[in-house]
Amino acid sequence: MSAxxxxxxxxxxxxxxxxxxxxxxxxxxxxxxxxxxxxxxxxAIFAGAGGGRINGFTLGEMAAYxxxxxxxxxxxxxxxxxxxxDEIMDGNIAVNLARPLDYRxxxxxxxxxxxxxNAVVVSLPALVIALAxxxxxxxxxxxxxxxxVSLALSFTLHFFYKFMLGLTAILTxxxxxxxxxxxxxxxFLSGALVPLAFFPDWARGAMALLxxxxxxxxxxxxxxxxxxxxxxxxxxxxxxxxxxxxxLFSSWAWNSLVKRVSVNGG
Amino acid sequence: MPSLRPLDEASRSPFPMIRxxxxxxxxxxxxxxxxxxxxxxxxxxxxxxxxxxxxDVSFDIDSGEIVGYIGANGAGKSTTIKMMTGILTPSSxxxxxxxxxxxxxxxxxxANIGVVFGQRTQLWWDLPVxxxxxxxxxxxxxxxxxxxxxLAFLDEVLALSEFASSPVRTLSLxxxxxxxxxxxxxxxxxxxxxxxxxxxxxLIVKEKVRKAIKELNREFGTTIILTTHDLAxxxxxxxxxxxxxxxxxxxxxSLDELRAKYGRARTVRFHLAPGAVVDVAPLAAELAALxxxxxxxxxxxxxxxxxxxxxxxxxxxxxxxxxxxxVLDYAISETKIEEIVKRIYLxxxxxx
Numbered sequence: 001m002s003a004x005x006x007x008x009x010x011x012x013x014x015x016x017x018x019x020x021x022x023x024x025x026x027x028x029x030x031x032x033x034x035x036x037x038x039x040x041x042x043x044a045i046f047a048g049a050g051g052g053r054i055n056g057f058t059l060g061e062m063a064a065y066x067x068x069x070x071x072x073x074x075x076x077x078x079x080x081x082x083x084x085x086d087e088i089m090d091g092n093i094a095v096n097l098a099r100p101l102d103y104r105x106x107x108x109x110x111x112x113x114x115x116x117x118n119a120v121v122v123s124l125p126a127l128v129i130a131l132a133x134x135x136x137x138x139x140x141x142x143x144x145x146x147x148x149v150s151l152a153l154s155f156t157l158h159f160f161y162k163f164m165l166g167l168t169a170i171l172t173x174x175x176x177x178x179x180x181x182x183x184x185x186x187x188f189l190s191g192a193l194v195p196l197a198f199f200p201d202w203a204r205g206a207m208a209l210l211x212x213x214x215x216x217x218x219x220x221x222x223x224x225x226x227x228x229x230x231x232x233x234x235x236x237x238x239x240x241x242x243x244x245x246x247x248l249f250s251s252w253a254w255n256s257l258v259k260r261v262s263v264n265g266g
Numbered sequence: 267m268p269s270l271r272p273l274d275e276a277s278r279s280p281f282p283m284i285r286x287x288x289x290x291x292x293x294x295x296x297x298x299x300x301x302x303x304x305x306x307x308x309x310x311x312x313x314x315x316x317x318x319x320x321x322d323v324s325f326d327i328d329s330g331e332i333v334g335y336i337g338a339n340g341a342g343k344s345t346t347i348k349m350m351t352g353i354l355t356p357s358s359x360x361x362x363x364x365x366x367x368x369x370x371x372x373x374x375x376x377a378n379i380g381v382v383f384g385q386r387t388q389l390w391w392d393l394p395v396x397x398x399x400x401x402x403x404x405x406x407x408x409x410x411x412x413x414x415x416x417l418a419f420l421d422e423v424l425a426l427s428e429f430a431s432s433p434v435r436t437l438s439l440x441x442x443x444x445x446x447x448x449x450x451x452x453x454x455x456x457x458x459x460x461x462x463x464x465x466x467x468x469l470i471v472k473e474k475v476r477k478a479i480k481e482l483n484r485e486f487g488t489t490i491i492l493t494t495h496d497l498a499x500x501x502x503x504x505x506x507x508x509x510x511x512x513x514x515x516x517x518x519x520s521l522d523e524l525r526a527k528y529g530r531a532r533t534v535r536f537h538l539a540p541g542a543v544v545d546v547a548p549l550a551a552e553l554a555a556l557x558x559x560x561x562x563x564x565x566x567x568x569x570x571x572x573x574x575x576x577x578x579x580x581x582x583x584x585x586x587x588x589x590x591x592x593v594l595d596y597a598i599s600e601t602k603i604e605e606i607v608k609r610i611y612l613x614x615x616x617x618x
Contacts, residue, residue, distance in 0.1 A: 005404050012401065016392045095388040097353045100376040101405060259355040259369075262293055263348060 005101070006109040013113025018121075027122045035070050035126040039135045042066065055197045061224045063135040065195055067127055068223035072151055072216050073192055074123035076158040078111030081182075084166025085175045091263040104163060104254060111159055143225050146232055150219035153239035158215050160246035163254075170257045191217030197226075211246065214239040281365075282326035283457060283489045284350065289359035290513075291320040291345050319345040321513040322359070329456070330487040332479075334504035334521075336494065338611060342513040343493045347459050350491070351381050364456055377406065380450035384462035387442055388449055389434040395445045396430045399452060406453035413452070419485075420448040423478040440471035447478060458482070460492045464499055476502050497607065509610050516614040528606040530576050533599050534583060536569040539592040544569065549590050556582060572605065 018024065046052075046059040057065070084107060087093040096103060131137070165182060169175045187193055189212035196207055196217050207213050218235045221227050227235055297313035320342040327333055337343045348354040350361055352368030352375045361368060368375040381388070389398040403413045421427055424444040429437055437445065443463065450458065460479070464472045480503060482488050492503060500507060500521070507524065509517035517524070538544065546569070550562035553571060560573035560583075569591070571583055580598060587593060 005407070008401050008404050012390060012393065016390075019392055092386060094348065094353045094383065095381075095386060097372065098351045098376055098379065098381045099388075099405060100373045102373065261354065263353060 006105055009106055009109040010113035010116065013110045014117050017114065017117045024121060027118075028125050031070075031074075031122050031126040032129050035066075035130045036133060038066055038070075039063065039130050039133060043134075055195070056226075057195065057197065057224075060136065060138065061226060062195075063130075064137040064224035065220045065226070067130060067135060067137055068147060068220040069192055069216050070123055070130075071119070071127060072154060072219045074118040075115055075151060076155050076215060077118040078114040078159065078162065080107050080111040080159055080162035081166035081179065083107050083110055084163060085169035085179075088166070088169040088261065089173070089175070093261060094263045097258075097261075103258075104250070107163060107166075108159055111162070115155070137223075140225075143223055146227070147219055147223040150222045150236060150239060153236065153243055154215050154219050157211060157239060157242040157246050160243070160250045161211060161215075164246070164250045167250075167253050167257050170260055186212050186215070189213065190215045191220065195221075208235075209238060211242045214242050283329040283331075283364055284325075284327040284491070285360075285362045286326070286346075286350070287324050287360045289320055289323045289346065289349060289361060290318070290357050291342075291349060291354065292357045293317045293319055318513050320349070320356070320510075323510065323513070323515045324359075325508055325515065325518055327489060327491065329489055330483070331506060332483055332490040332492065332504050334492050334494065334500040334507040335510070336497075336500065336507060336607060337510040341510050343510060344461060345513075346510070347381075347461055347491065347493060351379060351459055352376065377453070378456045380453070380455035380458045382443075382446050382450045382458075382460050382463050384443070384460075384465040387434060387446055389442070389445055391435050392433055394431050394433055395426065395437070398434065398445070399449060402449055402452050408453055416452055416454065417448075420451060423481055424448055424474070440467050440474075443467060443471070443475060444478075447475065451482065454486060455488065457489045457491070460490065460494075462494055463492065464494065464496050472496070472498075479503060509607065511611050511614045514614070517610050524606055528609060530574050531572055531605065531609075532575050532580060533570055533572045533605065534580065534587075535565075535597050535599070536571075536587055536591065536593045537595040538569055539594055542592055544591065549587065552586055553578070553583060556586075 042062050043059065046054065046062070051059070054062075084093075087096060093103075096106065165179070166175075168178055172178065189207055189210055191213060192215075196204055196213060199207060208217075214235075218227075218239055222232060222235070293316070295315050295317065297311065297315045299307045323342075323346060335343055335346070345354065349356045350363060350368060352372045355369045363375055364378050366375045366378065389395065390401065393401075399417065400413075403410075408416070417426075424447060426444065426448055429441045429445070432441075434442065434445065447463070463479070464475055467475065476499065479490060479492075483490055490503075492499060494500060504521060506520050507517070508515065544564060546562055546564060550560075553560045553562050553573065556578035557573045560571060560578065562569070562571050564570070569587065571587065573583060584596065587596075
């Protein structure tokens with residue numbers, strides 16, 4: 001069993017995404033606008049507060065957090081949930097179950113293709129333009145290394161999480177509703193919209209332990225240099241815990257739910 | 267009930283390619299209620315509906331056989347195929363395909379089989395056909411040299427080069443089916459499952475697809491299981507058929523046997539004078555006195571009588587009809603396989 005067999009799925013996904021050229025341009029443009037809006041918004045907020053710190057963030061740290069959050073979000077933007085749910089609902093899962101491929105591994109490589117495409121094609125232009133617009137981040141090697149490790153953990157646990165989310169299609173026909181609720185909840189709890197430092201104390205402790213914070217907040221904070229040595233170690237440990245827990249749980253969910261798959265028609 | 271071939275282990279090969287024993291599948295679904303209020307009701311009730319799709323089905327299929335697996339819509343054909351291919355897990359019973367239990371060792375089984383679902387494609391929608399084929403080549407680990415050789419053969423039987431570089435979404439149905447067949451055969455499977463391979467195809471393409479299937483079987487001894495609604499597929503390809511109705515096996519035997527048993531049946535179609543008021547019942551009763559298994563019915567504006575030639579003579583039947591109705595024309599036809607299968611269904615229904 002070679003990874004080469006599965007890598008073709010990554011290549012295919014990227015090829016397919018690139019085939020829709022109009023979409024590519026809209027995504028790039030949309031991402032640039034969103035990133036710039038967030039950057040100018042924070043700059044205005046800091047200027048309004050007369051410079052200094054807000055919830056412990058300087059403007060420079062906020063810029064670093066913001067850009068790292070944009071980069072992280074695009075690097076974990078694969079839609080394993082959509083891939084799985086679509087195949088379950090339209091019955092094409094049948095074709096894939098009749099192939100000598102491990103289903104979850106195959107979905108992973110397609111998901112990875114989307115992440116690669118979004119990170120390189122969609123978010124890179126936005127990051128470059130935001131840097132040009134004055135969002136300086138001035139990073140060090142140590143912060144970059146911590147970011148890279150944390151991002152790798154985030155990427156992995158996010159995949160297992162999304163894969164399981166997709167499997168809910170076996171249980172409910174209304175995945176559209178489930179996905180919408182999930183998008184709102186995870187957007188908030190992951191720190192993608194607002195750093196978790198801006199939430200009240202009582203909520204913060206619990207949020208840091210949920211898998212959502214491990215997805216965006218931790219890598220972005222690591223990049224912004226907002227985690228001390230001990231804090232960083234603890235945050236990485238929580239991420240590691242979620243990688244293992246979600247990997248095991250998604251294996252269990254797959255093995256028990258695949259028996260309940262029913263493919264109608266044809 | 268037609269001859270249900272007993273599973274006489276001695277008369278069959280001790281190592282059949284496919285062995286199905288007491289296979290059953292029951293689907294459990296949430297009960298749904300109609301209308302908007304019904305959908306609200308569905309939120310609070312937990313009533314389960316159990317549907318038996320396949321019920322205690324057993325058969326063996328030897329290496330190199332082409333078997334027609336037929337049944338009406340919803341009879342359980344596709345469900346059986348999906349259990350044999352490892353897609354669905356059965357509720358009861360056991361299946362081995364080349365010694366492998368499909369749903370337990372999904373990947374090992376998948377390497378042995380090819381599947382074509384007439385109603386869905388296994389090709390990648392946005393990619394050219396050749397790209398899909400090389401992707402499958404990599405998935406099944408076929409070497410490049412071997413791939414070229416096999417593709418040349420498939421191209422010869424299926425004429426793939428006409429559309430090899432077109433994206434799958436731009437293909438006609440017939441082209442897509444040929445491409446799908448090629449895709450399922452690249453790894454030279456021991457067993458090929460064809461789920462309605464000729465659905466929606468025109469006669470010429472159907473002929474091409476059938477020829478390709480025959481050639482494959484001859485060339486490589488591929489075991490083929492075919493489900494279809496087109497009984498011409500069966501007549502041309504299969505020597506053995508298995509008939510399933512409401513999830514149960516109702517016939518398993520050779521096509522010739524079936525013809526010999528039911529082939530004595532004749533159908534006479536009477537074209538009646540326009541405007542004639544036809545009351546079938548008294549005529550049907552009269553004809554039943556000649557042959558109790560005869561069927562009399564109006565079909566497409568014509569009066570059709572099907573009966574056993576050995577029990578009632580054609581002359582006697584025609585006389586009875588002429589005595590009651592004004593007939594403009596009539597035609598006698600041999601029983602088509604469709605008619606035979608319909609009778610098996612009806613007898614199975616009556617037996618229940």
